[in-house]
Amino acid sequence: xxxxxxxxxxxxxxxxxxxxxxxxxxxxxxxxxxxxxxxxxxxxxxxxxxxxxxxxxxxxxxxxxxxxxxxxxxxxxxxxxxxxxxxxxxxxxxxxxxxxxxxxxxxxxxxxxxxxxxxxxxxxxxxxxxxxxxxxxxxxxxxxxxxxxxxxxxxxxxxxxxxxxxxxxxxxxxxxxxxxxxxxxxxxxxxxxxxxxxxxxxxxxxxxxxxxxxxxxxxxxxxxxxxxxxxxxxxxxxxxxxxxxxxxxxxxxxxxxxx
Numbered sequence: 001x002x003x004x005x006x007x008x009x010x011x012x013x014x015x016x017x018x019x020x021x022x023x024x025x026x027x028x029x030x031x032x033x034x035x036x037x038x039x040x041x042x043x044x045x046x047x048x049x050x051x052x053x054x055x056x057x058x059x060x061x062x063x064x065x066x067x068x069x070x071x072x073x074x075x076x077x078x079x080x081x082x083x084x085x086x087x088x089x090x091x092x093x094x095x096x097x098x099x100x101x102x103x104x105x106x107x108x109x110x111x112x113x114x115x116x117x118x119x120x121x122x123x124x125x126x127x128x129x130x131x132x133x134x135x136x137x138x139x140x141x142x143x144x145x146x147x148x149x150x151x152x153x154x155x156x157x158x159x160x161x162x163x164x165x166x167x168x169x170x171x172x173x174x175x176x177x178x179x180x181x182x183x184x185x186x187x188x189x190x191x192x193x194x195x196x197x198x199x200x201x202x203x204x205x206x207x208x209x210x211x212x213x214x215x216x217x218x219x220x221x222x223x224x225x226x227x228x229x230x231x232x233x234x235x236x237x238x239x240x241x242x243x244x245x246x247x248x249x250x251x252x253x254x255x256x257x258x259x
Contacts, residue, residue, distance in 0.1 A: 005235055006232075006233065013046055018050050019236050028062070035127045037070060039136050068130060069103075070144040070186050072085065074180060077108065113158040116184055120156045120186075131196065138165060139164065141221070143226075145161060146191075147162045150220060152223070154187045157187050159185055160182055191226075196232040201235065207243045
């Protein structure tokens with residue numbers, strides 16, 4: 001395991017989600033008016049449910065944070081149920097009192113997506129930096145919508161989605177033809193500017209790509225491998241996703257003993 005990567009392995013998806021929520025909540029309590037980066041997709045949904053429960057039952061306060069989302073389809077309107085704006089509202093934001101003024105998500109209806117990329121990147125810089133960025137990892141190693149390529153995209157960019165990504169995301173649409181072919185996404189540098197990163201990974205189908213990202217060479221063919229360059233990455237994975245990793249059990253046990 002790369003020395004910059006702190007690995008926590010949980011037995012299943014439910015315990016992975018709970019552990020990730022606890023880690024996020026600790027950072028939030030330490031930075032109640034900080035900036036936080038959020039991800040969509042199926043993997044973080046359990047974590048968001050845990051955060052809603054902590055908000056309702058443990059007074060976890062989201063009222064002063066600023067949010068940044070990794071990405072958004074283009075073109076897509078915010079009121080479409082598959083838009084990431086809509087998904088974040090339904091899965092977290094409206095349940096924990098995050099107001100419209102706190103939310104930053106790329107505009108999926110921007111007439112000039114390149115101009116929107118520049119504007120979103122400027123918002124990231126003006127925020128003073130994200131305190132914790134939540135990530136999932138795609139089956140092809142993408143983080144955000146940074147797809148495998150011959151070079152890393154540094155800043156927020158307008159990208160063409162790979163067919164494998166479109167096929168994987170088709171489950172959220174009635175048919176694959178409805179999946180937008182483009183997206184606006186934070187770049188690799190935009191992501192690793194965050195002071196800490198929380199990567200979630202679940203299921204045997206992600207085991208090989210998680211191993212390649214964390215223990216393979218740093219290469220734009222596996223965009224998530226760039227996380228090895230970050231000094232503070234926490235990976236919370238279930239047992240199946242972590243099955244191919246050389247695990248640092250001392251970190252896992254020390255963290256469990258603190259909980």
